[in-house]
Amino acid sequence: xxxxxxxxxxxxxxxxxxxxxxxxxxxxxxxxxxxxxxxxxxxxxxxxxxxxxxxxxxxxxxxxxxxxxxxxxxxxxxxxxxxxxxxxxxxxxxxxxxxxxxxxxxxxxxxxxxxxxxxxxxxxxxxxxxxxxxxxxxxxxxxxxxxxxxxxxxxxxxxxxxxxxxxxxxxxxxxxxxxxxxxxxxxxxxxxxxxxxxxxxxxxxxx
Amino acid sequence: xxxxxxxxxxxxxxxxxxxxxxxxxxxxxxxxxxxxxxxxxxxxxxxxxxxxxxxxxxxxxxxxxxxxxxxxxxxxxxxxxxxxxxxxxxxxxxxxxxxxxxxxxxxxxxxxxxxxxxxxxxxxxxxxxxxxxxxxxxxxxxxxxxxxxxxxxxxxxxxxxxxxxxxxxxxxxxxxxxxxxxxxxxxxxxxxxxxxxxxxxxxxxxx
DNA sequence: CCTCGCGCTAACAATCATGTTAAACAAATA
DNA sequence: TATTTGTTTAACATGATTGTTAGCGCGAGG
Numbered sequence: 001x002x003x004x005x006x007x008x009x010x011x012x013x014x015x016x017x018x019x020x021x022x023x024x025x026x027x028x029x030x031x032x033x034x035x036x037x038x039x040x041x042x043x044x045x046x047x048x049x050x051x052x053x054x055x056x057x058x059x060x061x062x063x064x065x066x067x068x069x070x071x072x073x074x075x076x077x078x079x080x081x082x083x084x085x086x087x088x089x090x091x092x093x094x095x096x097x098x099x100x101x102x103x104x105x106x107x108x109x110x111x112x113x114x115x116x117x118x119x120x121x122x123x124x125x126x127x128x129x130x131x132x133x134x135x136x137x138x139x140x141x142x143x144x145x146x147x148x149x150x151x152x153x154x155x156x157x158x159x160x161x162x163x164x165x166x167x168x169x170x171x172x173x174x175x176x177x178x179x180x181x182x183x184x185x186x187x188x189x190x191x192x193x194x195x196x197x198x199x200x201x202x203x204x205x206x207x
Numbered sequence: 208x209x210x211x212x213x214x215x216x217x218x219x220x221x222x223x224x225x226x227x228x229x230x231x232x233x234x235x236x237x238x239x240x241x242x243x244x245x246x247x248x249x250x251x252x253x254x255x256x257x258x259x260x261x262x263x264x265x266x267x268x269x270x271x272x273x274x275x276x277x278x279x280x281x282x283x284x285x286x287x288x289x290x291x292x293x294x295x296x297x298x299x300x301x302x303x304x305x306x307x308x309x310x311x312x313x314x315x316x317x318x319x320x321x322x323x324x325x326x327x328x329x330x331x332x333x334x335x336x337x338x339x340x341x342x343x344x345x346x347x348x349x350x351x352x353x354x355x356x357x358x359x360x361x362x363x364x365x366x367x368x369x370x371x372x373x374x375x376x377x378x379x380x381x382x383x384x385x386x387x388x389x390x391x392x393x394x395x396x397x398x399x400x401x402x403x404x405x406x407x408x409x410x411x412x413x414x
Numbered sequence: 415c416c417t418c419g420c421g422c423t424a425a426c427a428a429t430c431a432t433g434t435t436a437a438a439c440a441a442a443t444a
Numbered sequence: 445t446a447t448t449t450g451t452t453t454a455a456c457a458t459g460a461t462t463g464t465t466a467g468c469g470c471g472a473g474g
Contacts, residue, residue, distance in 0.1 A: 008451080008452090022317075022318060023233075023318045024231070024233065024314070024317070024318055025234075026230075026231065026233035026234035027232075027233035027318055029430090029431065029432090030431070030432065030433090031430090031431070031432090039452085040452065040453055040454080041432090041433095042433085042434085042435090042452075042453065042454085043451085043452070043453090044432095044433095045432080045433055045434075046451075046452080049433085050432080050433080051431090051432070051433090100317070103313055103314070103317050104317075106310055106313070106314070106375055106379065107231070107310070107313070107314040107317060109378075109379055110229075110231070110307070110310050110311075110314060110378065111229060111230045111231055111234055116379065119379070120379075120380070148408060150401075150405075151401065154398070154401045154405070157369070157372060157373065157376060158369050158402075158405055160372070161368040161369045161371075161372035161373075162364070162365050162368045162369070164368075164372065165364060165367070165368035165371065165372065166364065166368075168313055169364060171316075171317065172313065172316055172323065172326070172327075173327070191361070194357075194358065194361045195365075198357075198361070198365055198409050199409075201355060201408070201409045201410075201411070202405050202406075202408045202409040203408075204408070204411070215421080215422090236460085236461070236462090237461075237462065237463090238460090238461070238462090246422090247422065247423055247424080248462090248463095249422075249423065249424080249463085249464085249465090250421085250422070250423090251462095251463095252462080252463055252464075253421075253422075256463085257462080257463080258461090258462070258463090
């Protein structure tokens with residue numbers, strides 16, 4: 001089934017994803033990726049020639065995903081508050097499915113100029129796009145006196161901050177003995193709503 | 208002067224700090240640390256025996272610093288709002304002086320169970336301490352109807368989130384060509400105040 | 415002046431990780 | 445069946461990295 005259908009190349013990429021996401025580029029060993037994939041390690045070089053090529057394939061995909069998590073649809077026919085809510089919830093849900101994603105991206109761009117440029121190239125366009133839309137939305141609402149006149153960049157940073165940090169903290173604190181999934185899930189849902197409320201409350205106008 | 212007074216051991220530790228903080232454990236090479244320190248690389252092994260010993264020395268110190276950044280003094284005779292403000296500002300200022308600190312800690316605990324335990328051992332006590340104090344403070348204020356009844360853990364996570372993420376974003380976006388320091392500093396001061404205001408606004412009671 | 419111990423160096427050892435290659439194999443095609 | 449093509453394997457080559465060790469130099473204390 002399914003698994004069997006995957007080509008060797010795809011199997012390797014999946015294994016690479018797993019290992020790179022868990023250990024980072026430098027600590028990951030090509031031999032381990034091969035072992036996880038269940039193939040001879042020469043196959044990695046046959047298909048990708050170098051560890052770095054293989055990594056870049058994974059990294060670009062993950063950077064894209066990270067970018068998508070930001071670029072929420074702001075064009076829906078919703079009130080501003082509900083747009084914010086939807087954006088926060090969508091972002092949060094993507095992180096639920098990819099809890100190690102932000103830390104992975106950040107760790108990698110920390111030590112390498114090239115990877116930083118790669119990530120910027122992929123992520124920045126989406127970020128600036130959503131920033132523009134948000135800016136328009138804020139202007140309108142401020143004009144109507146509905147929200148506090150916050151800087152768009154500050155708002156977006158705050159939105160992603162609280163969501164992302166939720167998962168960094170959970171990762172960091174997660175014991176070897178993981179809690180049952182449904183309890184974890186419930187806790188995350190609470191935190192999601194808390195984050196939304198937090199952002200929305202901070203937006204209320206002064207008087 | 209100063210530099211000359213340092214023992215070889217101290218020189219090595221400083222160099223190790225620099226290299227480990229920039230590249231992370233796995234990507235850092237002992238030979239590079241030796242080169243940066245300007246000593247024969249056998250000295251590293253003479254004083255610390257292994258790369259891991261040397262790293263742990265650095266890591267424990269940095270984890271301690273990270274912990275301190277959280278455990279702000281909540282015993283000052285200040286209003287609750289001003290305690291929050293002071294905590295945020297102190298935390299932020301420590302990060303100004305150590306912008307790569309959070310990402311360094313997070314990256315390292317991401318891939319290694321041992322390091323995660325190490326960090327928890329050092330950081331958790333301080334975190335729980337400040338959490339307790341914060342909990343008391345919140346209870347009182349909520350009773351008086353001064354603030355929204357937020358979960359203490361949520362509040363503290365939000366406080367550190369926005370501060371820490373400021374620096375992660377700045378690190379990530381920082382160009383090879385750095386802006387002049389004073390401009391950077393001004394920008395950071397603005398963001399600091401924005402963060403404080405953001406947290407304080409979110410605490411205002413509903414009606 | 416001797417020597418003891420400490421800091422230090424150069425050279426070496428051992429391991430490990432990445433990457434290559436030649437040949438085996440298997441499936442499709444003539 | 446023979447050939448071709450793409451895939452896979454084992455075995456090897458290379459280089460990098462961590463760690464060791466034998467001995468040198470030099471200052472302190474006898």
